[in-house]
Amino acid sequence: MRVLVTGGAGFIGSNLVRKLVSNPIVEKVIVVDLLTYAGHLPNLRDISKNKLKLIIGDVANGQLMDNIICDVDFVFHLAAETHVTRSIYDNYQFFHTDVMGTQSVSNCVLRQSSKRKISIPLIHLSTSEVYGTAETENMDETHPLNPCSPYAAAKAGADRLVYSYAKTYGLNSLIIRPFNQFGPYQHPEKAIPRFITSAINGELLPVHGDGLAERDWTHVLDTTNFLASLIDKNLSSYKGDVFNIGSDNSISIKKIAELVADEFSNAKINFIDERPGQVVRHTCDSSKAKKMLGWKITQSLKSSLSELVEWYRNNQDIWLPHMLVKDIELEIIPGCKIKH
Numbered sequence: 001m002r003v004l005v006t007g008g009a010g011f012i013g014s015n016l017v018r019k020l021v022s023n024p025i026v027e028k029v030i031v032v033d034l035l036t037y038a039g040h041l042p043n044l045r046d047i048s049k050n051k052l053k054l055i056i057g058d059v060a061n062g063q064l065m066d067n068i069i070c071d072v073d074f075v076f077h078l079a080a081e082t083h084v085t086r087s088i089y090d091n092y093q094f095f096h097t098d099v100m101g102t103q104s105v106s107n108c109v110l111r112q113s114s115k116r117k118i119s120i121p122l123i124h125l126s127t128s129e130v131y132g133t134a135e136t137e138n139m140d141e142t143h144p145l146n147p148c149s150p151y152a153a154a155k156a157g158a159d160r161l162v163y164s165y166a167k168t169y170g171l172n173s174l175i176i177r178p179f180n181q182f183g184p185y186q187h188p189e190k191a192i193p194r195f196i197t198s199a200i201n202g203e204l205l206p207v208h209g210d211g212l213a214e215r216d217w218t219h220v221l222d223t224t225n226f227l228a229s230l231i232d233k234n235l236s237s238y239k240g241d242v243f244n245i246g247s248d249n250s251i252s253i254k255k256i257a258e259l260v261a262d263e264f265s266n267a268k269i270n271f272i273d274e275r276p277g278q279v280v281r282h283t284c285d286s287s288k289a290k291k292m293l294g295w296k297i298t299q300s301l302k303s304s305l306s307e308l309v310e311w312y313r314n315n316q317d318i319w320l321p322h323m324l325v326k327d328i329e330l331e332i333i334p335g336c337k338i339k340h
């Protein structure tokens with residue numbers, strides 16, 4: 001099997017590639033990645049080159065994607081601009097990559113499926129951010145979509161685009177809505193690595209607002225085990241079905257900062273301005289994925305935090321180059337800094 005992973009040099013993508021290459025039925029993993037500030041080749045440096053092919057390019061380039069998808073059997077589409085705060089500062093690239101990139105990938109999967117008379121499964125990585133603040137205790141897949149940031153809006157557009165292609169053209173696709181992820185290889189601009197790397201560097205741990213916003217956290221290795229398991233399943237009946245994946249528990253950002261601070265002798269929290277478009281609470285209901293696709297959690301945030309701190313301590317050469325681009329200069333004025 002030849003498997004395409006778009007965005008494979010990023011956080012979840014590189015963890016997924018690592019998992020896929022260990023499956024004997026996978027002959028080759030093809031990564032397409034534009035290597036933006038978030039894409040980082042050292043994330044893939046330990047992976048056997050026999051099984052990996054890297055193509056540097058833009059998923060929104062339909063010609064390029066056609067040339068790649070004509071020779072693959074399975075597609076994981078992860079490439080995206082992913083940082084909420086960055087989308088508040090300048091959102092052009094978010095709509096280009098997250099929406100138009102998904103349109104391009106979906107078109108090519110359809111075109112090549114029809115040309116080759118096979119059904120190429122497309123696993124689209126959406127996000128729980130499409131839901132906005134939880135209106136129910138735990139959010140299942142029927143929760144209304146109320147995206148609160150340009151990132152969430154772009155992802156909601158992509159999510160519904162894949163759904164519409166499934167309904168209109170029969171695109172063989174699953175839409176996965178992961179809740180927040182943590183684990184090795186995550187960019188230090190994101191909350192948990194930002195806390196850990198700040199503490200390692202002797203800086204204050206920055207928490208937006210009062211820190212009471214709650215999120216549901218999943219270890220990336222649970223997520224990538226689950227995603228990688230999909231290649232062994234018969235997915236032909238799935239046409240735009242949505243599946244949440246998360247721990248079904250939420251925890252405040254302040255509490256996480258405190259847990260990280262506890263891992264260090266003298267780390268301190270600094271409360272900074274609230275982020276506009278903040279989502280107050282996200283708690284997953286993952287019962288559908290548990291029942292239908294075998295989703296399960298093996299690691300909790302609390303039980304794996306010490307190991308994660310150790311990983312960031314031992315792999316500074318991977319994340320130190322990112323430190324120059326971890327801060328976003330936010331101007332909280334109407335429209336913020338929209339450049340395009």
Ligand SMILES: NC(=O)c1ccc[n+]([C@@H]2O[C@H](COP(=O)([O-])OP(=O)(O)OC[C@H]3O[C@@H](n4cnc5c(N)ncnc54)[C@H](O)[C@@H]3O)[C@@H](O)[C@H]2O)c1
Pocket residue numbers: 006007008009010011012013032033034035036037038039040057058059060077078079080081082083097101125126127128155177178179180181182187
């Ligand atoms: N990390 C999370 O907590 C989380 C939660 C839910 C959903 N997701 C979704 O999972 C996917 C992966 O997230 P991540 O955290 O690994 O993101 P990431 O920012 O770490 O990686 C994104 C990757 O996409 C690449 N990329 C960006 N624009 C591209 C383009 N135009 N063409 C090709 N490649 C491009 C980047 O270079 C990078 O390697 C995204 O779709 C994201 O929306 C992430």
